[in-house]
Amino acid sequence: MKRFLREHSYTLLLVGILIVTIVILSIASPYFLSWKNCRNILNQSAIYLVLSVGMTFVICMGEIDLSVGAIIGFSGMIMGMLCVAGVPSLLAVLLGLMVASAIGFTNGFLVSYCKINSFIVTLAMMTILRGVILVWTNAKPIYGFSDIFTFLGSGKIGPVNVPIVLSLLIAAVGAVILHKTVLGNYCLFCGTNELAANRAGINVRKYKIMIFTICGLCAGIAGLIVTARLNSAEPLAGQGYEMDAIAATILGGTSMQGGKGNVLGTVIACLILNILKNGLVLLSISSHYQEVLTGAILIVAVFISESNKRKRSEV
Amino acid sequence: MQEAYIRAENLYKDFGHVQALRGASVFAYEGEVLAIVGDNGAGKSTLIKIISGVLTPDRGEIHIGNEVFSSLSTRKAIEAGVSTVYQDLALGNTMDVTSNLFLGNELSRFGFLRKKEMKAEAEKLLESLDIRIPDVTQPVGNLSGGQRQGVAVARLVNQGGKVFIFDEPTAAMGINETNAVLTLIRRLADEGYVVIVISHNMPQVFNISDRICVMRHGQVIKELRTEDTSMDEVVSMITGAAGI
Ligand SMILES: Nc1ncnc2c1ncn2[C@@H]1O[C@H](COP(=O)(O)OP(=O)(O)O)[C@@H](O)[C@H]1O
Ligand SMILES: [Mg+2]
16 A cells, blocks of 8 residues: 555646546536536547657657657648548558658667667657658648548547547557556666666667657557548648647656656546646636646646655655 | 686786786686775776676686686676676666566566566565565665665576676675675575675675685786685785785
């Protein structure tokens, strides 16, 4: 029990914040807790959730991926172009996801083999992808997809939207991989002491590439959801989403230094941020305040989690 | 007498114009603690770096068990069971004791960690080495220096390590920590492992070692059984006052 509290104190704090936020908003707006609005929140969160799960892996490894927003746009464009060219929808999706993974793989390769800082690699990748999108599409959206394709973005399985199911599934798989598998263990270990992992005979480069590939794949899935939902591949789709994903990951308790993090925290943080966004809309407060609020929450959260660490290291 | 498990013979190593080793030879046996002593710059670290594959000698041979090497890499050395215990370089502070212990040798099925079995094995291993860590699920960063040293050693034992080298293991440690590390070192030798310790601390050397190897100017000038010598004698050899 004591260990449970020690390991999960921060996550419990997040749960507390989540509950308090929900209580306040449900008092402020009677519409807030309606099933329709809850579903709406989860549906909005889905994209960020998928993106943040991938980001959690990368940050746990002590790296960063700024290209995920651009991968959303790029993979969406690939899927859109293929669909419009008459490629069967599911094949187009598969190819789009493969391209997204390949971009992640390239990021990982450049970081691990060419030893370029991941901030630089993924910043450059972001710029390149955005440039290519604009060149290929002439900055015009591609639209008009099959029903099968749009089903993945706006369809429903029973009462819930497909993206909700998809994102929760990915979060569950991500949690299992990070906390229960050798891959997750190495991801965290490389984040905390890469040299030690190397000396212990672990192929650090291989695992770095795998983690960046996973992150790319997650961004591709987010790209699928965005494109299918809008029934349109927008050149600027996903712009700035990398910041939301990083914010959710850090707020979720993943350490920027690497070596520490958990998917559940990321999921809760994602919900908190999206609930706030939704609540401010319901209360007709300008969405600009939401950005101010997100920034402020992030600083407070990191301060709390870091001060826990300071306390422990002083003992 | 049994044959030496490690025989490093006639090693030479230059760094530019500095001759760090000039025909140094050293033997280490299973079940004993060998202390290497010598003044600063005598070549102690260089010698053990060669034995553990971090440096390659300009000349000389290293016998480990039945194998002969003219040069080693760290990987080859680890495969031969030789490793230097560097607690801070070896451990992941945010990871728990079990993950650190099994790093690179995880028990898994289809890529899934068998955490329960690893935890049980870790507890068993630590107990067999008399390393006291009450909770193996806590991060290694929360442990004391002595416990961390213990985790680093336990991993090497688990990897099939045979020879453990400690370079100034208790430098910057408090009394309790130091005692824990010395107990561990003694314990390893009693379990039949080969243990080599570099130390400047004479009482410590006399407390834990079975044999002492004195280095001076890149050579091993004397090997002694600890019980046959005294601190004064060893110190006079280190400083050169003994005239060897
Ligand atoms: N990497 C190096 N480059 C240049 N000189 C070195 C290097 N390592 C050791 N030396 C020199 O070799 C000699 C022996 O060093 P070392 O083996 O570290 O001695 P000890 O550990 O006994 O104090 C010293 O004179 C030292 O300055
Ligand atoms: Mg030295």
